[in-house]
Amino acid sequence: MPLPTTAREVRLTAAPAGLPAPEHFALVETPLPAPGPGQVLVRNRAFLVFPGLRTLIGGELAGLPLPPIRPGQALFGPALGEVLAAPADGPLRPGDLVTHLHGWRDHAVGDSADFTPVDGSLPDPVALLSPGSAGYGGLTRSAGVRAGDVVLVTGAAGAVGTVAGQVARLLGAARVIGTTGSPAKAARLTAELGYDAVLVRGAGPIREQLAEAAPDGIDVLLDTVGGDQLTAAVDAARPGARFALVGALAGQLAPDRLGGSSPAVVDTFRLLSQGVTVRGFRGQDHPDLEAQWRRQFGDWLRAGRITFPWTAVAGLDRAPQALPQLIGGRTFGATIVEV
Known part of the structure; x- marks a missing residue:
């Protein structure tokens, strides 16, 4: 099948004077470049809405490793996607599930190193989006x-x-x-x-x-x-x-x-x-923690000793409302947009 040439992404349209509201975001269609050497093309399945976006939009980023989000720029965050195209000499293949930080869009292109293969440590891959x-x-x-x-x-x-x-x-x-x-x-x-x-x-x-x-x-x-x-x-x-x-x-x-x-x-x-x-x-400060957590989380999930509560936001069309919903306390557990 031919690869997609456009993508839809959620952008910040204006800097809010207070808390972000739906009118500060827009879903736009943008050209999607073909993956270059060493790059991967992914179709997103789901992504996490996290409150730290409020800080990235507000611009008070002292001590944080993430860049600010300015008006006209797309939002980003943890996502789960399916590989559509990957380098023949790389570890990924079409159909593989991966996690990455190119959320808030339906398709993403990036360097292979930006995408982590889903390893089966959790019974439901969506749980990989849990913080x-x-x-x-x-x-x-x-x-x-x-x-x-x-x-x-x-x-x-x-x-x-x-x-x-x-x-x-x-x-x-x-x-x-x-x-x-x-x-x-x-x-x-x-x-x-x-x-x-x-x-x-x-x-x-x-x-x-x-x-x-x-x-x-x-x-x-x-x-x-x-x-x-x-x-x-x-x-x-x-x-x-x-x-x-x-x-x-x-x-x-x-x-x-x-x-x-x-x-x-x-x-x-x-x-x-x-x-x-x-x-x-x-x-x-704890580089070994994520792997330890995934093993323990997976064991607990499979044994039925823990659950992963999350609120689904159905469809990318509703994504501009997702962060305001989270901020307004209208979700329970993790807030995840199902692309």
Whole structure:
């Protein structure tokens, strides 16, 4: 069959003054170059919508390895695709499934090194789009969950939190508490994902809800939010508590910020007096983690000990609405566009 000569991609059309909305994005058709020497042509099946795009669009990128996204440029991110054409002397062949970072389009051309073959480590290739390694790494490398720990996961209904709560339990946590933005999500977290209690933002001070859910305090925090939820966690810390910071959504998704800062007020005296360890988790500091996570994730999935919750956005035509839906809290688990 002839190779496609055009592709559709989602572009940023204007820099938002606040949070991105559907009108800031457009689906456009663009010429698709034929793959050159050493290049691969892929037809995408699905891609992940991740909140870090808000930071890339806002332009506050200090310390980040990813480039900004300017008006007129296409969005990008983790994707799963099928090879249509590949170099004859390379490892890939037409029909192979690959992961890559050329999401937000239906076809992509790039250097062979940009595409990683799907190795069968997970029973469903779409699960390769899960950012669950961040939660796993935070719990195992930064916080070191121990048997009997009381664990708090902020942003529990997000792509990281829906998996991390299950991981904490599998690592031996005695009690797993989450936070979320709606009673409906809280009900799903307790009924479907094994959370013992879920604090609901807006249902009263988080500090008071946490004191009721964990009257003796918490041993571990996996924080994807920051802000007043981090403040409350510090107040609830037991002696020797370990905090792993893997996200900062309170500031990243604030309408009056640009996505690259997330101030929080914490009681430093309590950090000192309780001997609390606070570590920011960065995946690039643990180059072996992704392979370890995939093996463990695959074993747990096949054994039915863990699930991968995700919200499907059906079709590339709906992709311009996907990031605003995520920011608005209208998805559960990972948000994935099915191309």
